[in-house]
Each structure stands twice: as C-alpha cells, then as structure tokens.
Amino acid sequence: MLHEIVARPSRRLRALHWCNRAVLVISTIFIGEWGLYGVFRCPFVVPFVSCQNCPVMACPGQLSRLFWGFWGVWLAVAIFFGRAFCGWLCPGALTNRVLALNPFKFGPNPVGVRNYRWAKYLMLAAALLAWFALGQPRVNVPLRVGEFWPSVWLTWEHAFPMWQLRFVLTVGILALGLGIVMCWCRFACPFGAALELVRRFTLFRFYKTSECNDCDKCRKVCLMRTRPDEENCTNCGDCVGSCPKDCIRFGLKPRGKE
C-alpha cells in the first residue's frame, strides 16, 4: 500500500506527511520527557543507557527498567526500517524540526558543512569509550526527585566538568540547528550514528529507482539534506512527491537497481 501512496502523489501522500508529524508528536509526548532528563538531568556520561541502576527516581527512564526490551525493540526497528526511529519517533528529531522552522536559517548547506560528516561517528566513539572503557562514570550529583526546571539549575551547579562539557556540546550543537538545519541529527548524535551504521543493511527503505537523473530536487525538500537511501536518510518520507521523475519508492530495494 505504501508503495502505491508513494507512486501517486495525492491526498494520501499528504496524509503520509501529516501522519509522520502526528506520530512524531505523539511519540514525543510519551518519550520526550525522558529525552529532557537525558540532556538536562541524567548524571551519567552517556544518558539513557544506565537506567537499570540510576538513582534519579523522577526520570521516566526508570520505566525502561520494567521493560527490559526497550533497546532490543529500538535495534529491531533499525534492522527493519533503518533510521526510522529518527524519522518517526525521536523527540530529538521533532526538536530539530522545530528549530528548522526558523526563517533565518541557511537554505542549502553553508559551504564546507558537509565535511563534518564524520563528527557523529566521533561522538559515537566517545560515547562507547565512556560507556565501556571508562565504565560509564557518574559525573553529576544525583538529583533523585524534584520539579524539572528548578532542578536543572541545581544539576548544573553541582555537575562535574565532564557533565558540563556534555551539556554545553549538546545544547550548543542543538542551537546551531537554528542556522544549519538538523545540525545535531546530521552531525553529532551518537544514537543517530549507531543507527546510521545499521541503516546500510536495513530491509525496508525509501530508495530511488534507476530513473533517477540526479536532479537533487528531493535533497532540497529533505531536512536531513540527503536523498533516499543515502547517508542520513531517516525514511521520513518528506521527499516523496518531490521527484519530477516519480522515482522514489518504499519497500525492499530491488537488487541490482540503483
């Protein structure tokens, strides 16, 4: 069915786009608070992955304790649908999309920005190092319970330098998203980088058929500044309908075709 929607731009195509935003918003309502805790309150170097023994009892991440398979499901989605978590479920994506609404943002990429494609892998390597080699140290005083925003100041005030560095990097790069669209997601997110590695082997995806003439119209629509089935494609479906050759499809990519 998706295949049909994709092939014929129509009301159903608009519904697909609308559906994408709605799913992002709903998902953000459910896991957005956890995301906020990860950035502003999580006392570990790598947020979200040490919830099993985290002292912050106010964090919604504590629920992931009851649901051991959280990261398993995350990975399964990646194996089947690549970076669809980024395109459809991640509150970070919604945040970046909101920042991208800024009318003063750069249209295309500013010169040289694409050269930083490796940066997210560096972030992933740093995260893995902190997690496995350094034993995921706790770099902040645990604020176990507290109203969210008032607690953020206390958290900052008592943080160790490594926590403050993480915070400044995250918020700083996120803020760059006001000018360089989806800056965090494209260049810095370690979770996105991990998904990007899996994306190459994923089963279902948006892809271009052999009719593609490299006009790059889809790239102009895409907030990730990419094209279907290329680096950073999150399977969001925004580009569907932008192709003058109507060659963007979804599904198992037929072998041998490009």
Add this chain to the structure above:
Amino acid sequence: MDTKGNGRRGFIKSLALGAAGAALISPQAARAANGGTLQVWSCGGLAEAMCPAHAEYTRQSGVDIVYTGAFAAALGKSLLTGSGHTEVFAGRVLALAQNLRKAGKMIYFKPLCFTSYVIAVPKGNPANISGIEDLARPGVRVAMAKEASAPGGQAVMGILKAADLTPKVLANVPEQGTCVQRSVKDVATGSADAMIVERRICRMERFANQLEAVEIPEKFFPAGPLTFTVGLMADAADKDRAVAYIDWLTSPQGQEFFEKAGFYTSLSPKGQELIEKLGVKDVA
C-alpha cells in the same frame, strides 16, 4: 506540487496538537493546591520514605509538597551559599544542620531518623554469610563502591576498620565500583555474595525481593553520618504551614514511612538512644 508547504502546514498543525497535549499532561496543570504549597528539600537517601509520606500528607492536609531529593552536601552547599532556597530542609549529617542554624538560614531543627548498616546478600544467602567476619572468608565475593559519594564508600571503610578486617575484606573485592546502586545490583543478581550497605538499600522496591539483610553489630558503625534532621528554614513563606508539616513528619504517623524505608525513627527506643549518643540537639 508544494509538498514542502504542505509538510510545514501539517507540521505546525500537529505541533499545536502536541502543545495542547503536553499542557494537559503537565503536572503543574494537574496541581490543585487548595492548602497551598510547601517546598521541601531533603537528602536523596530519604526519597523512598519522603515520596509516599508526602502523598499521604497532601491527602490529609491539602498542602501540596514540592519536593526535591538530592545529595545532601550539594543541597546544603546551595543553601549555605545562598543560591538555593527552600522552606523545609531534611539533611543528612548533623553538622550541616548546625551550620545552617549558625548562618541564620535555618530557624530550628529536630532529629528525624537514623540510618544503619547491614550486609546485603542475595535472597537465600547462598554464601552463608552470618556476620561481618564472613566477608573476610576466602572465596567470598564482596561487592563494594569505595569511590561512591559519601556515605557509600567512606562509611563502609569505617566499618571495616572498626572490625579490623580491612585488608582481608578488600582482598575479596574483585572490582571496586563507583556507585552503590550499581554495585549492589551485582549482589541482587547473584554475581557477588555480599555488600555492606545502608539498610534502606535492601528495602528499595527494586531490590526488596532480591536481597536479604544480615545484621552488623552497632559497635562497628561509623560515627557519622548516621543522622537525619528536619529543619524549618528562614525562607519559609508560611511558617505555620511548614511547622505543621515538620510536626506531622516527626509524629508517629509520619515516622512510619521512615521505619518502612529502613531507618531507625527518632521516636523508636533505638532512635532515642542515638539522639543522646550522637548529641542530636538543636543548639544555635
């Protein structure tokens, strides 16, 4: 076709939907403070007792408690240096309460409860630990978090020193941890045989079914920090409201929550004895 424009319109629409949804689920919106609000800060170690106690207090009095529980030394520093403000403060370490009194930030304090130490062992006690000497037995795998923030590491070292077992027990620790809860999880899962922890840790919901507690004689307990106090802060907007809360928390009804969470309450005979022994008196 202008997919971009459509996408954006759709996006803004759904954003508005999301904002409306978020406003609905925001705790602030749900808050109905007919008895007013009271800000309470406490040492994070008390959180397991404080949270249910506050729910009950709010039910009875209609006063909404805005509660923050965190590492007491950090909260205390914020209160002492003036960047933090709260109406009631329940801290660990007697000296902290005394310093707040001296600085004029706290009006008075009362003893609240005392922590105590036990040996946490996996359910069924497979290594047959019956006392602190057993931690020195060859082959026993002891979990420890020496570097954990106080009292996690420091107090345990104090206990070992008092029992004159330090080198022997340390030889049984395969790996030093940095966080009490992470290390005690090794005991809960059975990958370690025992760990000295505060009794409250064994009572935590997440460990209660997996751990048993073996007593440690009190003579080995470190001198501090065992004490928790609760005090009225000079910043309290409505002193009567704050005093009523403190009175309730130190009444038999309030103290029950601390007993359940694994503390000696200040009203118990043990608590009374410790008040005398440790000199938990409010002197300005």
